[in-house]
Amino acid sequence: SQTNITVASDATWPPMEYVNKDKTITGFAPELLAAMEKVSDIKFDIRNTAWDGIFAGLAAGKYDMIASSVSITDVRKKVMTFSDPYFEVKQGVIAKKGANIKSKADLAGKKAGAQIGTTGFLVTRKIKGVTMKSYDEIGLAVEDLYNGRIDVVVCDDAVAADYALTNEQYSKDLSLAFLLKSDTPEYLGFAFKKGASQDKLKLVNDALKKVKESGEYDRIFNKWF
Amino acid sequence: MKATDAIIQIKDVYKYFGNLCALDDINLDISPGEKVVVIGPSGSGKSTMLRSINRLEEIDKGHIIIDGKDINDRDNDINAIRQELGMVFQSFNLFPHKTVLGNLMMAPMKLKKLSKNEAEKIAMELLHKVGISDKAHVYPKMLSGGQQQRVAIARALAMNPKIMLFDEPTSALDPEMIGEVLDVMVNLAKEGMTMVCVTHEMGFAREVADKVIFMDKGKIIETGTPEHFFSAPEHDRTKLFLSQIL
Amino acid sequence: MKATDAIIQIKDVYKYFGNLCALDDINLDISPGEKVVVIGPSGSGKSTMLRSINRLEEIDKGHIIIDGKDINDRDNDINAIRQELGMVFQSFNLFPHKTVLGNLMMAPMKLKKLSKNEAEKIAMELLHKVGISDKAHVYPKMLSGGQQQRVAIARALAMNPKIMLFDEPTSALDPEMIGEVLDVMVNLAKEGMTMVCVTHEMGFAREVADKVIFMDKGKIIETGTPEHFFSAPEHDRTKLFLSQIL
Amino acid sequence: MADKSHPINIEVGDGAAIPVKKDKGLVNAWSISFFGAIGCIIYLCLVDPDMYWEVLKFLPDGILVTFQVTIASIFLSLIIGLFTGLGRISDNKIINTVASTYVEIVRGIPLLVQLFYIYYALGRFEFLQISELPSAIIAMGICYGAYMGEVFRAGIASIDKGQGEAARSLGFNKTQTMFMVILPQSWKTILPPVGNEFIALLKDSSLVSILAVADILRRGREFASVTFSYFEAYTMVALVYLVITLILSKAVSKMEERLNYYEGY
Amino acid sequence: MADKSHPINIEVGDGAAIPVKKDKGLVNAWSISFFGAIGCIIYLCLVDPDMYWEVLKFLPDGILVTFQVTIASIFLSLIIGLFTGLGRISDNKIINTVASTYVEIVRGIPLLVQLFYIYYALGRFEFLQISELPSAIIAMGICYGAYMGEVFRAGIASIDKGQGEAARSLGFNKTQTMFMVILPQSWKTILPPVGNEFIALLKDSSLVSILAVADILRRGREFASVTFSYFEAYTMVALVYLVITLILSKAVSKMEERLNYYEGY
Ligand SMILES: Nc1ncnc2c1ncn2[C@@H]1O[C@H](COP(=O)(O)OP(=O)(O)OP(=O)(O)O)[C@@H](O)[C@H]1O
Ligand SMILES: Nc1ncnc2c1ncn2[C@@H]1O[C@H](COP(=O)(O)OP(=O)(O)OP(=O)(O)O)[C@@H](O)[C@H]1O
Ligand SMILES: [Mg+2]
């Protein structure tokens, strides 16, 4: 018997999840989900959803699960249930080359950009002396950095690396300046509505475990990073 | 004549527009077949009275009883009563989105549920009667004012009303067209229709009116035959008015 | 009179509106101090001719020379030439956002760079002259038509023009106000102003005109003294027209 | 509002600039803009096909979604607008106040805020758990319903009072009079502004991209977010919108001409 | 467009519904909406201060930014609009076509797309490396300049031709005539639609939140993204916008009344 799980994903977060030129949602997470489908009876239906409001949609029951690089945090755990972690992230800081930003201390008095409601946004707004700007998409923040309207962009390290290094245009000007250290490691998980879909959660956790054990996880990881 | 014979009874009627008393204690009985012409200076309440008979104006006090039914009584279906009353307006008010025939057939078909054929037959007869059967398939705006007004009369007649109300039917017309409309009205009168006409066409009044009513400032000042008005009007106000319009 | 003496020379002027020939080979010389009255049926081109003198209409062929300067020559500053020409319109065209005094002072102050005091002095003198100095601080819409037109004349005079052009200055006025405007114009004429007036006030023409011009279909048909027109007009067209307006 | 209390009332609609014949400037501008836009698209695609042709290929289903949203919303807003318009002229105080308050509130809140609000607020109700396309359409329909209401109201008010009186005096009731006499006449007045609102709605439908509805703008943003070519993507998106609205505004202008010259009545 | 070719021309502005006196329904609706909104805000803050009061405290600097953007953009758009309006009525074919094309293009592209485009395109030019607030203002100003241009054009066209002729015949040149005679008269006609556009612009300024400008809407979204209280945050944002636009629409209606009864001239 097959279980259908509708999944929301803000596919503007390369290389974790994004829309490729064939208009299909791809990236690390979607491939992970595909691998999980193969080892279980789950059928994922991934829907592109705007980040701002992605949690509201989950609460409203518009989909069963979010697979969109959601960091597992205490605040979030209060309003949603997470699967086992599927990825470890650090917050990366992108700055212009030669901007002389090398540590958290250098951020004082600077303008920082991040995608609204992401860990990067939540962490950075707590750093003293930083003017915070929130964007709908991380790409818009990077573009504003490139255009000189802000000094740094804070986001998941994998995403930061992707923007700073793989894009030709940006890589001339931008670099991944440093990683924001945090006391506890930060993990990504699949988010479920609090109290609902316990059976689906279990299925997902089981499938994730199988993928990790089979080595398929490492294969996908190595493909993308 | 007993009051109960009257097809229109207007009893102690008052109508205010704000502080203005447009109808001031109007009493009037009209018998079946009677032809009443209403005259009076501008703003004297002639239109208001005529429109009240049709409940196009809501009166503030008194009663208007048409064919035994109080038109302001919520128990009586005003739409049914209105079917008994044909009204012709100064500005014709033909429906511009319908042909002449469409104008005549619409109400009988929708309200009396006549079939298209029946309605068309009646409509064509009436168009013959008012002398413009050749314009049946034309839109109103292609007609002259006089032709439009004759269509308007025919449209009112298509509902086979017991009473016809005319509010200055010829005053928006060029002089050369007044005659053709009055002819239709005279014929209608001769056929025995009950008619209430606001008009200053005194030739028409003399020819058909049983009764002429002179209004001023919302009141009926003087009532009489046309001859009475031409020869010996009582009131100064009436004399003055007649000297102006004749 | 030599042509070069003329303050206004209109030479072989044509003006078309699309296919319509509004001015058809107009030739006219006006000497300093001369008073010309232009008459003719509606649409004959009177206004067009007057407006062309001021270049409010651009002519298509020919020359109009004011005080020696060809007004259609790009080398001549039309705005300077226009200051020599006062114009009075049928519809007054006072500036509604300025008081009467403001209307009179605006052009002298902005264009002749007069001081406020100088401009006000001239303005008040002119208002005296046209007999409405008591209305100096009132806005135009508070004035009667006759008063407005007198202000309009004063406004034109405030620029101290050499020539005054009038386009039916009294035809938008109620009859009782025509006199007061004509009086102002007659006085102006007596002071020796060069004037071109389109008007059908033949009393005025008889009193002041040195020359009357009759136009029809864009052509000047007949020219003469007022007496000539009243007693012995030559052309049939002129006779017909005069019989209508007199 | 078609308010007659002013001698002259200027209202600039939120639609496109309709190139009506008597406005020569606009007619010329239309041609320049339209052929210019088409020319730009072709030129860019030829010169830098890797970029612009790729964007262009990425957009078509977005265009379809934009049209779906626009057409469905306009239908919904016409229905809401009809009732609102009737409510706004109703003698019944309660109906009138409800309709007027709806108009006042909807016109008082930014469309974007309403979209967010309706989208997420609707989501709160379990039985309204509908996907984003229908929610977006409902939200747009509710917003534009208020504007359409004013269009209907003005259209109805433009019909001579005598028409209604003539119908009533024949014995038609209020509803019959409205639907058989007044509305059939007012469509001539209503149609051009509806055409205008259609264009305005098409443009505003770009806001639903924020709800991740995959319309033209969303597709463009998605393309940009992968290729980092914001400039190129937005250039193409803007040109595509321009071509579409220009075609529509030409259609509206043709329709207005037709209506003006229509000799039927 | 204030187009006179139609017998009746309905245009529903994109501003708020102005509660003019003769529209009793709207006047009532205004009171209900306004006091209702204020009441709601107070009630919600009292009943659930942890949530609603917190949102409200989060918004004030956003309100300030919204006003900054609105006021600065309207000034810019008035300047652009004046020149556009003059260009649109100019006899000079080139100027006329440029102005008309500007209007046609700007009105043909969704505001959101233009904002994105102008904001990010401006950013690409080194010498235009200006911060987001000025960029947003420039973008809004350019967009609304086209609408203002039509307002000016219509306002100028509403002045009797005789006024210009009288001024020219006194010797004023074209520019003097325009600035000393025509424009001073047309402000009465221009002011009400400008008030309307002001409200429309204030509402549309919510779009700059997409450019990460910290206006009311952005602040509300930031609050929601941290606390996950989308419903509460958007409710408050909507109510705050409603209160602001209702106050402004009342002000515009008062201004219209004043202008109508102004007896100066
Ligand atoms: N809808 C209305 N609202 C306010 N006052 C009205 C209205 N209709 C009529 N009146 C006023 O009522 C008075 C009577 O008007 P009515 O139209 O009955 O006069 P009338 O005798 O028909 O005049 P006329 O010969 O000019 O048609 C007039 O003073 C008129 O101004
Ligand atoms: N701006 C215009 N465009 C097109 N045709 C015009 C224009 N102005 C005038 N005409 C036409 O030119 C002709 C002459 O007009 P003009 O106003 O000079 O006549 P007129 O003698 O002053 O008549 P009236 O006594 O009616 O003022 C008329 O046929 C008129 O219709
Ligand atoms: Mg009457």
Ligand SMILES: [Mg+2]
């Ligand atoms: Mg003339």
